[in-house]
Amino acid sequence: MEEKDIPKVEHPNDAIARVSLAATCGSDLHLYHGMMPDTRVGMTFGHEFVGTVHEVGSSGQNLKPGDRVMVPFNIFCGSCYFCARGLYSNCHNVNANATAVGGIYGYSHTCGGYDGGQSEYVRVPFADVGPSLIPEWMDEEDAVLLTDAVATGYFGAQLGDISEGDTVVVFGAGPVGLFAAKSSWLMGAGRVVIDAVGAEADGNLTQHVTSSQLKLQGGSPVALNWAIDSVRKGGTVSVMGAYGPMFSAVKFGDAVNKGLTLRMNQCPVKRQWPRLFEHVRNGYLKPSDIVTHRIPLEHIAEGYHMFSAKLDGIIKPLIVPSAS
Amino acid sequence: MPYTADKPQPKETSEQLRARIPGWGVDLDPKDRPSVPRERRDRPTGAHWEFPERQEEKVPRERSIEHKFLTPVFGTSTPPAGVSGTLRRFAYRYSEGRAAHWLILLAADRVNAWEAHLGSFVSLHPDNPITETGVLSEFSGHGVRSRFGKKRADLAHQWIDPALVAGPWILAGAAVVAIARNLRRHKA
Numbered sequence: 144m145e146e147k148d149i150p151k152v153e154h155p156n157d158a159i160a161r162v163s164l165a166a167t168c169g170s171d172l173h174l175y176h177g178m179m180p181d182t183r184v185g186m187t188f189g190h191e192f193v194g195t196v197h198e199v200g201s202s203g204q205n206l207k208p209g210d211r212v213m214v215p216f217n218i219f220c221g222s223c224y225f226c227a228r229g230l231y232s233n234c235h236n237v238n239a240n241a242t243a244v245g246g247i248y249g250y251s252h253t254c255g256g257y258d259g260g261q262s263e264y265v266r267v268p269f270a271d272v273g274p275s276l277i278p279e280w281m282d283e284e285d286a287v288l289l290t291d292a293v294a295t296g297y298f299g300a301q302l303g304d305i306s307e308g309d310t311v312v313v314f315g316a317g318p319v320g321l322f323a324a325k326s327s328w329l330m331g332a333g334r335v336v337i338d339a340v341g342a343e344a345d346g347n348l349t350q351h352v353t354s355s356q357l358k359l360q361g362g363s364p365v366a367l368n369w370a371i372d373s374v375r376k377g378g379t380v381s382v383m384g385a386y387g388p389m390f391s392a393v394k395f396g397d398a399v400n401k402g403l404t405l406r407m408n409q410c411p412v413k414r415q416w417p418r419l420f421e422h423v424r425n426g427y428l429k430p431s432d433i434v435t436h437r438i439p440l441e442h443i444a445e446g447y448h449m450f451s452a453k454l455d456g457i458i459k460p461l462i463v464p465s466a467s
Numbered sequence: 468m469p470y471t472a473d474k475p476q477p478k479e480t481s482e483q484l485r486a487r488i489p490g491w492g493v494d495l496d497p498k499d500r501p502s503v504p505r506e507r508r509d510r511p512t513g514a515h516w517e518f519p520e521r522q523e524e525k526v527p528r529e530r531s532i533e534h535k536f537l538t539p540v541f542g543t544s545t546p547p548a549g550v551s552g553t554l555r556r557f558a559y560r561y562s563e564g565r566a567a568h569w570l571i572l573l574a575a576d577r578v579n580a581w582e583a584h585l586g587s588f589v590s591l592h593p594d595n596p597i598t599e600t601g602v603l604s605e606f607s608g609h610g611v612r613s614r615f616g617k618k619r620a621d622l623a624h625q626w627i628d629p630a631l632v633a634g635p636w637i638l639a640g641a642a643v644v645a646i647a648r649n650l651r652r653h654k655a
Contacts, residue, residue, distance in 0.1 A: 154522040154540050177580075180572035181555065183545040184583040202520070205513060220540065221514030228506035236519060239530040239541040241563055246542070252555075253572075256542030268540050272513040301502050307495055308477050328488045331495040333477035339620075389569050411502070414510070418494070418501045427490025445608075448601030453619065454608030 144441055147187070150258065150266040155202035158270035160212060164287045165260045165462040166191035167438075169317045170385035172451055174251060179387055181240065181252035189462070190216035190248040191291045192260025193283055196270075205271045212274040213286040214267055215294070215412030218246030218257060221272035232409035237268065243388065245409065253388065261443060261462050275416060285423055287461065288318070288430035293419060295383050295410040296322025300330055302381035302406035308333035312373055314366040315339070318433050318459045319383055325428060338369075368394045374403060382407035436460040529559045551579035596636070 150159055168191055174182050196210040206212065219226050219234035225245075226234050237246035238255040246268070249259015258265060267274060277286045296319045305311060311327040313320045316339035327335045370380045371394045380403055398405060422428045435458045438446035449457050468475065484491045494500055519539040526546055530537050547555040558571035587594040597603065604610075614622055 153543060155520050177576060180569050180576065181558075182576055183547075183551075184579050185545045187544065202515075204515065218540075219512075220519050221512030222516055222519060226512055226514070227508055229502070229508075229510060230506065231512075236538050237540050239528055239534065239538045240559075241531050242533040243563060246540075252542070252545075256544050258542070258544040269514075269519070271515065298502060301500050304497065306497065307481060307492070308474070310477075326494075328484070328491050329494045330497075330500070331481070331492045333479070333481075333484070387569070388563065389566065415501045422490065422493070425490065425493075427493060444599055444601035445604035446601065449604045449608045452605070452608075452610070452613070452625075453621070454604060454610055454613040456613070457608075 144443060145185070147258075147262070149197075149264045152198060152200040153266065154268060155200045156269050156271055157200040158196055158203060158206055158212075158267045158274070159198040160192075160194040160214065160260075160265050160267050160274075161197045162192050162194040162260050162263060162265055163211075163464065164193050164283050165189050165262075165440075166287050166290075166292070167261070167446060167450055167460045167462060168291055169319070169450075170250075171447075173385050173387075175447055175451060179251045179253055179385065181256075183252060183256075186249065186251070186256075187258040187260075187262045187265075188249040189259030189261030189265075190250055191287055192248075192265065193277060193287045193290065194260070194265070197264060199270060203270050206274065206276075211277045211283075212267075213277050213290055214248070214260070214265075214274045215416075216247055216250075216291045217273070217409065217412055218248060218255060218268050219272060219411075220269055226272075229411060229414050230408075231411035231413055233411075241388070247409070250385070261440070263440070263464065273413065275413065278420060280424065281420070282431060284431035284434055284461065285429070288433070288459070289416065289419055289423070290412060291410070292318040292433075292459070293322045293428060293430045294412040294415040295319045296324075297326040297329075297415055297419060298408075298410035299323045299381050299383040300326035302379075302383075302408070303327070303330075304379050304381075304404075304406075305330040305332050307331040310334040311336070312370070313337045314370055315384075321433055321458075322428070322430075323383070329422065329427060364391065364393045368392075371398050371401070371403065374401070376401045377403070379404040379406060383410070433459045434461055437463050439463055440465045529556055531559065531563055532561075533563055549579075549582050551575045551582055554578060 152159060171188050173179050174188055193213045196206045196208050196212060198208060199206050217232045218237045219231040220236040223235045232245050234245040238244060240252045240256060244254055246255035246257060248257050300323050303311060305327055309332050311332045313324045316337050320337060324335045324337045367382065374380055435456060438460050440462055443462060446460055449455060450460055481492065497503060521539045522541060524537060528537055528541055529547060554571055554575035558568050558575065561568035584594050
């Protein structure tokens with residue numbers, strides 16, 4: 144763990160938040176394993192966090208110091224062509240490094256070069272657009288999971304375009320997969336099958352060595368190919384997760400020949416929140432149920448190794464402030 | 468099952484599922500879901516500007532050549548520096564649409580890692596592979612129990628990981644020893 148200065152307001156609509164709870168996401172492992180181009184030594188990871196407003200920039204109108212806020216993993220301006228249409232994850236005004244992806248906290252320079260929330264303090268750009276006050280009735284552990292994992296799972300189920308009685312197969316039984324499965328029930332699935340193989344799962348030794356270890360491929364396409372193989376002709380494949388810009392060995396021909404609809408995006412988190420808040424309040428979703436570990440910030444190295452090696456039945460680790 | 472026109476009968480009816488699963492079907496109407504339709508302009512975002520004020524560019528900021536100008540807001544974490552920084556700046560001469568852009572960036576990441584390792588050895592805080600890799604959690608996190616007797620797909624290749632991770636360090640160490648021996652021999 145490294146000491147850094149407390150971040151400063153760099154734009155009039157910035158806020159600085161003191162992090163009270165963060166989480167490690169399965170997609171952080173892609174950074175940890177060196178899969179995402181332009182991941183720089185010294186950058187702070189973490190795109191799932193909640194906290195207290197510490198400072199607000201001069202143009203801030205909605206937040207004041209002391210407010211408890213939950214921050215979506217997307218950084219977005221609220222005013223560009225894409226934000227205006229609700230495509231917050233595709234904002235065009237926040238990522239100087241790339242146009243294909245918007246801005247994401249602590250997720251390499253490919254996603255904008257912003258420090259993340261696995262820290263004590265974090266800069267929150269566009270404070271009047273991104274964060275929301277945590278509702279009084281909401282548990283902070285539920286709130287932190289709504290900043291990515293729950294919203295992404297729910298969004299993935301939506302892109303599947305589920306109709307009543309449909310059979311849904313979810314590849315990947317991590318937090319996002321579990322919430323995609325639960326969300327499929329909310330959308331009327333008749334049967335939900337969940338398979339514990341996600342994008343980090345390498346189907347065989349060759350895949351593992353060439354992609355995860357030697358970086359000769361942009362990741363393992365195994366789970367994606369299984370989805371293409373298993374869906375019925377004319378069906379839909381919905382893809383969530385973090386993918387390096389280049390990907391390889393995907394069964395695209397099969398997808399064409401089967402007449403599939405492939406749908407994918409980074410989740411526009413804030414667009415999901417009003418409905419998800421209802422579902423949490425009604426008890427249809429209990430995000431914190433999947434939390435298995437609470438790791439103090441000073442033990443983050445051990446936390447990452449545990450998560451990467453899947454030790455101790457780890458599903459979802461939260462990062463809690465250091466005891467000091 | 469013969470290939471006929473009808474959908475197979477589900478094991479449970481909608482009524483049974485609704486009774487068994489709290490909230491089943493509350494978002495049944497595909498038109499009444501938060502991201503449907505995909506694009507809609509009827510939601511306020513909180514933005515009180517047509518175009519955001521521009522963040523000050525205090526140090527030259529690399530940007531994708533697909534952008535017409537530097538975005539009004541940008542991340543300021545870890546500006547490019549050293550050999551990896553030179554490589555990264557070079558990568559940004561290429562469009563995102565070119566493989567060269569991404570391959571140079573990936574190479575720069577590897578260079579950056581070694582820059583950091585080597586830099587740490589001439590600092591007061593040299594990299595410590597025991598404490599900083601988190602490998603000690605193999606003891607606190609039940610490394611053996613977490614792997615054996617489990618149906619884990621990734622166990623098929625985990626045996627090779629220590630060699631792949633530690634291999635470059637061992638090779639680099641061997642190279643240093645070999646060079647040192649050669650130098651000593653030349654002096655003698």
